[in-house]
Amino acid sequence: MIDVVDCPLPATFQDAGRPGYRHLGVPLSGALDPEWLAIANALVGNPPHTVALEMRLLGPRLRVRESITIALAGEFSARIKDASGQSRPAANWRSHTLAAGDLLQIGGLRSGIGYLAVHGGFDLPLVLGSRSTYARAGLGGIEGRALRTGDKVKVGAPQGLPSVAGATGIPAHLPQAPAVPSAPLRVIPGPQRDCFTDDAWQQFLGAEFTVSREADRMGLRLDGPRLAHTRGADIVSDGVTPGAIQVPGDGRPIVLLADCQTVGGYPKIATVIGADLPRLGHALPGQVLRFAAVTMAEALEARREAASALAATIAAIGAPGPALDLDALYSANLIDGVIDAN
Amino acid sequence: MNPHLLDLGDGALTLEFGDRIDADLNARVIAARDALAAMHLDGISDLVPTWRSLTVHFDPLRLDRAALSARLLDAAQAAAQKSELATRWRIPVCFGGEAGPDLAQVAQATGRSEADVVDAVCASDLRVFLIGFLPGFPYLGELPAWLHLPRRATPRTAVPANSLAIAGAQAAIYPWQSPGGWHLLGQTPVRLFDVDNAARPALLAPGDSVRFRAVDQDEFQHLANAIATGKCGRGDWLEP
Numbered sequence: 001m002i003d004v005v006d007c008p009l010p011a012t013f014q015d016a017g018r019p020g021y022r023h024l025g026v027p028l029s030g031a032l033d034p035e036w037l038a039i040a041n042a043l044v045g046n047p048p049h050t051v052a053l054e055m056r057l058l059g060p061r062l063r064v065r066e067s068i069t070i071a072l073a074g075e076f077s078a079r080i081k082d083a084s085g086q087s088r089p090a091a092n093w094r095s096h097t098l099a100a101g102d103l104l105q106i107g108g109l110r111s112g113i114g115y116l117a118v119h120g121g122f123d124l125p126l127v128l129g130s131r132s133t134y135a136r137a138g139l140g141g142i143e144g145r146a147l148r149t150g151d152k153v154k155v156g157a158p159q160g161l162p163s164v165a166g167a168t169g170i171p172a173h174l175p176q177a178p179a180v181p182s183a184p185l186r187v188i189p190g191p192q193r194d195c196f197t198d199d200a201w202q203q204f205l206g207a208e209f210t211v212s213r214e215a216d217r218m219g220l221r222l223d224g225p226r227l228a229h230t231r232g233a234d235i236v237s238d239g240v241t242p243g244a245i246q247v248p249g250d251g252r253p254i255v256l257l258a259d260c261q262t263v264g265g266y267p268k269i270a271t272v273i274g275a276d277l278p279r280l281g282h283a284l285p286g287q288v289l290r291f292a293a294v295t296m297a298e299a300l301e302a303r304r305e306a307a308s309a310l311a312a313t314i315a316a317i318g319a320p321g322p323a324l325d326l327d328a329l330y331s332a333n334l335i336d337g338v339i340d341a342n
Numbered sequence: 343m344n345p346h347l348l349d350l351g352d353g354a355l356t357l358e359f360g361d362r363i364d365a366d367l368n369a370r371v372i373a374a375r376d377a378l379a380a381m382h383l384d385g386i387s388d389l390v391p392t393w394r395s396l397t398v399h400f401d402p403l404r405l406d407r408a409a410l411s412a413r414l415l416d417a418a419q420a421a422a423q424k425s426e427l428a429t430r431w432r433i434p435v436c437f438g439g440e441a442g443p444d445l446a447q448v449a450q451a452t453g454r455s456e457a458d459v460v461d462a463v464c465a466s467d468l469r470v471f472l473i474g475f476l477p478g479f480p481y482l483g484e485l486p487a488w489l490h491l492p493r494r495a496t497p498r499t500a501v502p503a504n505s506l507a508i509a510g511a512q513a514a515i516y517p518w519q520s521p522g523g524w525h526l527l528g529q530t531p532v533r534l535f536d537v538d539n540a541a542r543p544a545l546l547a548p549g550d551s552v553r554f555r556a557v558d559q560d561e562f563q564h565l566a567n568a569i570a571t572g573k574c575g576r577g578d579w580l581e582p
Contacts, residue, residue: 023388024473024535024543025476128540129540137476137518190349190350191358236363236392236393238394240350244350261475262474271354273351273352303403307403
């Protein structure tokens with residue numbers, strides 16, 4: 001059992017989402033960055049799509065009632081405080097075994113989003129095949145809503161391979177943190193490309209767009225040049241998907257993300273390719289985005305490359321050498337200046 | 343317009359039949375959905391019929407795009423089913439008052455009485471064109487022309503769950519509380535989406551037909567209690 005001591009910003013449980021229900025208006029949902037979800041899970045010995053906690057900007061403080069193994073995927077500045085009040089940093093991209101009573105202070109997040117995985121996953125009900133939170137319809141997660149202060153979350157029984165850390169006490173770690181590329185997002189021309197002038201298409205590919213404050217798991221509204229339609233901005237609604245870029249009447253594009261609706265009534269100028277969707281999920285307000293058109297063949301090749309790169313990243317997870325075992329060093333009190341008397 | 347394919351990124355294809363709201367087009371979409379589903383292609387995650395198109399979400403590393411395209415164009419030739427085969431529903435609705443705060447305004451805007459509006463909505467044999475916007479949210483059409491009104495100038499931030507609403511030629515029921523700009527005529531006690539019914543969580547399906555039946559507050563409350571205690575189930579909303 002984990003007690004949520006405080007949760008200052010919304011955080012949601014996410015897995016691979018709810019494929020198979022979009023014809024009923026149920027969004028796909030699921031992790032914004034499924035690759036980092038898979039890495040976080042691999043670090044604690046879980047199958048790749050096990051439910052984890054997805055956080056943005058700031059993570060909660062959690063107290064564990066029994067010993068568990070956790071891992072953080074993302075650029076956090078987390079600390080672990082034990083029952084005697086001693087505190088040590090919880091490095092990212094590696095597993096940590098917490099003792100009963102330990103406080104995990106996840107803190108600020110420098111990457112757009114990040115994940116907390118626990119060995120065995122979180123014990124949450126399956127709703128339409130997924131534990132992902134979709135708060136607009138109260139599906140998944142804890143009672144269909146974001147995590148909040150005072151929640152109690154059960155840890156599930158391990159289902160996958162025994163965790164390296166769980167089985168042996170040796171932490172698992174990723175030798176190198178994955179990079180979030182800043183190259184332009186690759187797109188395929190959208191189903192309603194012909195609803196836009198050629199000038200608008202060239203502007204779309206040539207200009208810089210800034211993520212506005214209207215940014216959540218449903219989508220990102222972008223500021224930049226207004227994209228002109230050839231004949232109005234309303235179409236009879238048709239299917240949309242995460243990565244689709246809708247342009248309403250005001251000419252400001254909206255990039256759809258995991259929680260997007262299943263159908264939409266605005267023309268779609270382009271669609272971000274599957275291989276680049278995970279990094280879209282990290283975009284924060286103020287960030288600059290650019291787009292580049294690729295062919296369908298290039299998009300498929302990028303998907304294959306992304307899949308093999310992820311497999312290689314997960315295969316590289318191993319036990320660090322003794323000199324890198326920071327937990328052991330810190331807990332043995334060998335390094336000055338890391339003891340937090342509070 | 344001949345059925346044709348549109349790229350929705352590298353993981354989805356849209357088979358487009360037309361660009362209008364039209365029951366015949368919608369019937370062809372649903373027939374193509376049925377034909378494609380019967381092919382049992384590996385790698386498809388979702389088949390989403392809309393007013394006038396069918397979107398297929400798939401894994402392009404498992405299912406070859408060119409092969410899927412060919413099968414989709416085959417499926418597009420499937421003959422539309424007769425509408426008599428669809429499920430016909432009769433849904434109780436309590437009109438006006440707190441349940442339907444826009445009924446008086448709709449009557450005023452159309453120059454008819456409230457009773458005329460209720461009668462016209464209940465007399466309409468409405469087709470479920472698609473389920474979208476929110477889980478279980480049905481887009482129903484078409485209403486008689488004199489009832490077509492533009493959306494409210496200022497959308498409500500919270501439309502109560504189970505509200506029956508109209509806009510343009512369409513009617514809908516909100517299964518969840520949500521923002522919305524349609525005109526609220528009443529509320530139904532019927533649950534449109536039930537996550538515990540994993541085999542069929544949404545009550546309505548595209549191609550079904552819906553008629554509304556006006557009930558008073560007492561009957562509404564009686565039905566709501568019967569639903570809450572499990573004495574009323576989905577079979578009770580079938581057209582007798």
